[in-house]
Amino acid sequence: MTPRAARAWAGMLLWLALLLASAGARAAGPAIDRIEPPFWWAGMASPRLQLLVHGPRIAEFTPSLQHPGVQVTGVQRVASPNYLFIDLALAPEARPGTLALRFTRGADVLAQAYELRARRAGSAQRRGFSSADVILNLVPDRFANGDPGNDTIAGYPDPVNRADIGAGRHGGDLQGIAQHLDYIAGLGFTMLWPTPLVENKQARYSYHGYAATDLYRIDPRFGSNEDYRRLVTQGRARGLGMIQDVVLNHIGSGHWWMADLPSADWLTMGGRFVATRHARTAVSDPYAAQDDRDNFTQGWFEPEMPDLNQRQPLLATYLTQNAIWWIEYADLAGLRVDTFGYSDAAFLARFTQAVMAEYPQLNLVGEEWSGNPAVVARWQRGRTLAPGLVSQLPSLMDFPLHYVLRRALLSEEAWNGGFTELYEALVNDTLYTEPMNMVLFEGNHDVPRLHSALGGDLALTKMALAYVLTMRGIPQLYYGTELLMTSPTQRDDGATRQDFPGGWPGDAVNAVTGAGLTPEQREAQDFVRRLMNWRKHQRVIHHGRLTHYAPENGTYVYFRHDGPQQVMVAFNKRREAVTLDTRRFHERLAPDAQGTEVLSGRRLDLSRTLELPPRSVLVIELR
Numbered sequence: 021m022t023p024r025a026a027r028a029w030a031g032m033l034l035w036l037a038l039l040l041a042s043a044g045a046r047a048a049g050p051a052i053d054r055i056e057p058p059f060w061w062a063g064m065a066s067p068r069l070q071l072l073v074h075g076p077r078i079a080e081f082t083p084s085l086q087h088p089g090v091q092v093t094g095v096q097r098v099a100s101p102n103y104l105f106i107d108l109a110l111a112p113e114a115r116p117g118t119l120a121l122r123f124t125r126g127a128d129v130l131a132q133a134y135e136l137r138a139r140r141a142g143s144a145q146r147r148g149f150s151s152a153d154v155i156l157n158l159v160p161d162r163f164a165n166g167d168p169g170n171d172t173i174a175g176y177p178d179p180v181n182r183a184d185i186g187a188g189r190h191g192g193d194l195q196g197i198a199q200h201l202d203y204i205a206g207l208g209f210t211m212l213w214p215t216p217l218v219e220n221k222q223a224r225y226s227y228h229g230y231a232a233t234d235l236y237r238i239d240p241r242f243g244s245n246e247d248y249r250r251l252v253t254q255g256r257a258r259g260l261g262m263i264q265d266v267v268l269n270h271i272g273s274g275h276w277w278m279a280d281l282p283s284a285d286w287l288t289m290g291g292r293f294v295a296t297r298h299a300r301t302a303v304s305d306p307y308a309a310q311d312d313r314d315n316f317t318q319g320w321f322e323p324e325m326p327d328l329n330q331r332q333p334l335l336a337t338y339l340t341q342n343a344i345w346w347i348e349y350a351d352l353a354g355l356r357v358d359t360f361g362y363s364d365a366a367f368l369a370r371f372t373q374a375v376m377a378e379y380p381q382l383n384l385v386g387e388e389w390s391g392n393p394a395v396v397a398r399w400q401r402g403r404t405l406a407p408g409l410v411s412q413l414p415s416l417m418d419f420p421l422h423y424v425l426r427r428a429l430l431s432e433e434a435w436n437g438g439f440t441e442l443y444e445a446l447v448n449d450t451l452y453t454e455p456m457n458m459v460l461f462e463g464n465h466d467v468p469r470l471h472s473a474l475g476g477d478l479a480l481t482k483m484a485l486a487y488v489l490t491m492r493g494i495p496q497l498y499y500g501t502e503l504l505m506t507s508p509t510q511r512d513d514g515a516t517r518q519d520f521p522g523g524w525p526g527d528a529v530n531a532v533t534g535a536g537l538t539p540e541q542r543e544a545q546d547f548v549r550r551l552m553n554w555r556k557h558q559r560v561i562h563h564g565r566l567t568h569y570a571p572e573n574g575t576y577v578y579f580r581h582d583g584p585q586q587v588m589v590a591f592n593k594r595r596e597a598v599t600l601d602t603r604r605f606h607e608r609l610a611p612d613a614q615g616t617e618v619l620s621g622r623r624l625d626l627s628r629t630l631e632l633p634p635r636s637v638l639v640i641e642l643r
Contacts, residue, residue: 208552
């Protein structure tokens, strides 16, 4: 008998024993309905595991188990009698297998199997996303409908209504993403960041995913947990990693907790809706009123989004284990943490420390939606968030540079505007502990689409994309940007998250086949494909240093350099050609410098001058 067969046989015997034990016990009422995490792994860095057990009056029972290397070290009860929290210690010698949990109350016995799995080889040392990657942000419900059979699920409200652009579900799913993996990888993307995929069993407006009702289950209208794992595997085969969007700050009002809260302190504000004023500077402002600090971290977004109290230690552990569980289960390349700064700062320090201790080379990116670099920089790795607690968050979304980029391209050139503002914005990198780890994005699901924000000007859109893809940091693009998809210039979530062309049968326009695309859309798509596939193999762009020169005459020039490798990026916003005297760049250019323009393949003599066409960007590999 093989070792695998022996383990399977032992597991079967244990299951039979558990069933017999339950059958032979005096009736103990309904069985346990939930244990979370639903399973765990041997060999994790942390020896501690806490199980949330839910079932009718389970708190009246005493848990026990016998498994080599695994001990019950504590049992915690809360206000609701239907919860039991079991603290386990997993010794290094604990082996994968099935744990036989017993719950006793006098003569009553409940038996429950709990699986301890083997880790994937090399799991702890997995590499996260980095500046060598390009991230695609997409909204799954609005991307592609690969399985119409899961559009409507019995028992789930908010049925598909594609005519409702603002709040309706449109039917996009995991199978739809899978069907587009070749297109995504062909464009040059190396990472996927879908908005949240976990269950959102909300009465309305559930498509966006940010109001979770079960943190351990993929929403069945997207697919199953196994479908998600299959998608990750299919993506990896094409050079695409998966970044999961997690929400630590709040849940949905339809979450199963809400029918039976473990304790009164599970939610902030005593469980009642008090709106946050979004005063995000208050947590680090030395002059802020304590009321504003408390309101920022404890106020609710919406009545339908109960705010979680991460100061509750059982909840804090639950959220941390949930994030680690998904990384291990789905083989993730990282996490994007929504509404990062709204959570308790001490919790965030412990959360980032715990995740990075399990996966030292992983990457996590936090969302701090502020144009103020001092507010954003507060959260990055190495910053003290509370006495004795230091953040281990490697990356943040670069909202400050995102906003400046859009303003700079739209505004007139001046001593304090246009390219000058973009040039001066980079001094803010002195505030970040890891500026190369900032995620620079042209757009996402929460902001107006780039092409519309830039007035529908293709030349400016190309400049923005070239900047994001050649500047320091980790670039991220929004789905459909390569097709010049548009939206209102003021925030309109539904219009910004419209359906991806060709993602539904019968679509007149198809991004993959090119059917129905305008000449401008084809040009933009080709521009993105060429630049990103070139970038994929350019270590100098991934890790090289940055040197930039003060803008002049509507032009802006910077260099990425790594030893003998150099790339020159030159912008001209003027409506006429401009000739640069390249001797100005003598620190980076040799007197006989030559180069090749990446997008056109033209060879250029840079020894004296460089002519920039009107309203253009040139990306030049130097020789």
